[in-house]
Amino acid sequence: MVLLVLAISSKRAVPRLSVAAYTTAATVQTALEAISRSNAHLNLFASHIAQNNIEAHSNTPCDGPLKGWPVAIKANIATSEQPTSCASRALQDYVSPYQSTAVEALARAGAVVVGKTNMDEFGMGSTNEYSIYGAARNPREPNTNSTNKQQYRHSPGGSSGGSAAAVAAGMCRVALGSDTGGSIRVPAAWCGVVGFKPSYGCISRHGLVAYASSLDAIGVLARTVDDVRTAFQAMSVPDSRDMTCMSERLRTRINVLSRSRKWINYISKDSSTHALPLTGIRVGIPHEFWVEELSQAALDSWRSGADKLAMLGCEIVPVSLPHIPDSLPAYYTLAFAESSSNLARFDGIRYGTRSSERPSTEKANASLKYANTRSEGLGKEVQRRILLGTYVMTASASEQYHVLSQKIRRIVQQEFNAVFALPNALLPHSTESIILTNRPSGVDALLFPTTTDTAPLLGSADLNPVSSYVSDIMTVPANLAGIPAISVPVGADGAGMPLGLQLVTQYGDDSLLLRIASHLQSHC
């Protein structure tokens, strides 16, 4: 059983987390117990249901694939029960009048929402420190530091830090996060869980409070790839309420196209008995991710991950994506620009926190009211990003920054299309009529580390915001290209802090990605 395999890899886990939490899937009851035991120390939930009130919340007597699963929802995904605060003062007490499509789907499949998780405000951050709830804490601690029960000193990663850490701490079975530039995969790697960002448009964004609309994706965190897949399949459906959500027609086209690959064996789905279950699959190692910042532990995990895939039957080849280094500035330009636009609605007029300061002079006007409300409601990192995003869109700077970044984004997309054997289903030539009989040159998946290093100590990111942006180089390319990416836990560094490896496939090739990831996880 995969869960047991995972337990072995986590054998050096911090003793204060019960062994049970690592060996059995959480139920609503055990999840709530874990929350009441540890949330005060870890600060992972913005709100959660009361333990004596489970019945009221599990009123979906359906026999769905997620029946009875305790799920945690990131605080920027709309639920009609608990506040959807985005960890911001601006939306502190805001309860959404509607439920997001993703949460609706989970509930229909039988899941029970146990709480809303801590995060970086509006998803802006990589360490889950920019939050009105205060920093979330990583339940994992180095082996040497297992005596002081109150001290969790490491960041869980961000922005979906609460979701990743809640999974790691057994406070839920799966958690929803959002990933704009790595916000699911980074915390998954640092907390030692699986974090999956699907292809752009797989899961409807209706109800996800937008950070950067063209990059945002709702995704899943769980202990195992199999749990991730179960939750993902429940949510990956067309939705007319999100025009960027994949239509039924596009999903069919992708399915037909990807299944026409004769070199991939789709017949024996349960290939665990097979000696080389991934035979025929070619995995690329893009050398551009071998960056200066990469730690020895991350490099070692990358090597051993590649070895394991080779042992499972994969062919490992080096590939090149020359514009990866440019993707970081392009990402931040586009994400900040879109965020300055998306967050313009938080003016305190129709909902949310409004400044109590009333302009009193004759000269007072609405702009001043906006300024007060937004300055009080939005945190410093959010303000920093809005101001930078506003600047890059001004008439004088737009050509130099915004337009250029869009060009870089297209180049990065083209480079990914060039390395994958499977054509991109969005390109006009890849119609249903194409049957891939002869194997084209190109790879089926890419493998590289999720982060350059293990979880940093809390408080270190704020010293230099630019260097904290730099660490996103490993994760932002998948968002720019809209392609699926998953972080799989692959053991730990010498001190026992977890690391993740990232697998990436062509747009729409999410099922192959999950299949490779599942095998990789069971052999790590």
Added chain:
Amino acid sequence: MSSIRRFCLQPTAPVLNWKWRFCKYISSVTADNAQIRSVCSGAAVPTQNILDIPPGWKAAIGLELHVQLMAARKLFSLASAKWDDPPNTNVNLVDAGMPGSLPQLNPECIYLAARAIIGLNGIVQRRSSFDRKHYFYSDQPLGFQITQQRFPIGRGGSINLGRNEGLGYNRTIRIHQLQLEQDTAKSIHDVYPGYVLTDLNRAGVALIEIVSEPDIETAEEAALYVRKMQTLLRHIRVSHCNMEEGSMRCDVNVSVYRDGEGRLSGTRCELKNLNSLKVIRSAVKAEIQRQVEAIDGGNMIEQETRGFDARTGKTYLTRSKEDTPDYRYMPEPDVPEIHIADEWVEAVKAGLPELPEATLLRVVEQYGLAKEDVETMLAEPGCISLFEQAAKGRNAKHVAAWITSEVFGQLSYRAQKLQDSQLTAIQFCGLLDALYGRQITSAQAKQLLIEFMDGDKRGAEELIKEHEWKVMDDETALQDIVRKLLEEHPNEVAGYLKGQKRRLNFFVGKVMAATKGQARPQDVSRIVQKQLEKS
């Protein structure tokens, strides 16, 4: 605290401008219109009697028309587009900018925009997309307007003005582009002092902005262009184009140049919110005058935005160039590109009614009517259709006369549109048949029309029977009544014979009363006259 001030992302100027704009909408129904009326009739206004353009000068004028589409739902939400319902009742998640809500494009709006483009003889772009235009104001729930800046849905096309429109010469005004965009919410000032109220019903209602090339040269041409656009868009059922209600709004760009210099050598000023044809005429004239006087006086024209004060008949500065906000346009990431197939465009084209110009020519030719009458009927949506149904097998001139005098008279008395009235074509045909078949008098026919328009659903025949109306055709009976009356009123007879011809009407009235209106006045008049002459 300094960071708080710094975080104001927009200068204050746009607020002033927008405030002005919506103040105007709300108060214009009463106060402003009265002023406009006085401007246009009164002699106190200096711009009235001057020439359109001072000699030696020419003007280059371009118009931006914002037109509300007749779509049942909003551009990006399923909420009803009825913006005049009770405040904040037609509001969907995205109309209020709720966190996590996303726009859903309404295909009906694309269809109506395409109709407008084809109606203008322009080209429906096979690929178009949306952009965000950013500014903060309480009538803008998202903090931006979704519009089409880079790739509008329509380009090209034109409006032709000439004798039909009352212009002594021909003028073609080319259309630069036609774009889809969202309307704003409505801000209501001064109802609660110190507060601005916001009605989100109008937020997100679909508009098309039609931008002309600066091909217009006079204020009169500008007004005629707007009128022709109204007629066209109403006829093809794209918009009500009602300037008073705000379903059509007009901004005008004006620049002047010395005859002989380059057409676009002048600096242009934008006149905002000229929301009636009369205001357009007066404001453009006044602005041309102002610019010419300024240049003659040795001053430069600054690129700026101006309003029009109907009381003084002058334009005034509302926003200088330095205060122009940076709208920070960016591609709308939540709405994919629109791709349109040729077959779809052909289908829209095929579904379009005959265009007004073609209808005018055809109806004048086919029915032998005066052009003025046809133009009058064309200006009233649905009227030509009523006419053509009624003219089938009937005297077209009679039908046209009845529509333009009696039916329009009733509509104007009721302040009603033909399309909102209760009158049906079948009722109208029955009325005409009874009248010209000499079953009823014209007075009775008018009474019948009133009953139809009051909402009586019954046909002409049934109502005539109920009223027991008939025409008194019995000549001898009429002669008897007349004879009796003449005997009863010898003084009046004597008066008539002495030359007081008005006495005739006295007798006709008496006879009509005696016959309960069932005699035909012409017949009565003839008989009375004959008998008076005899006596």
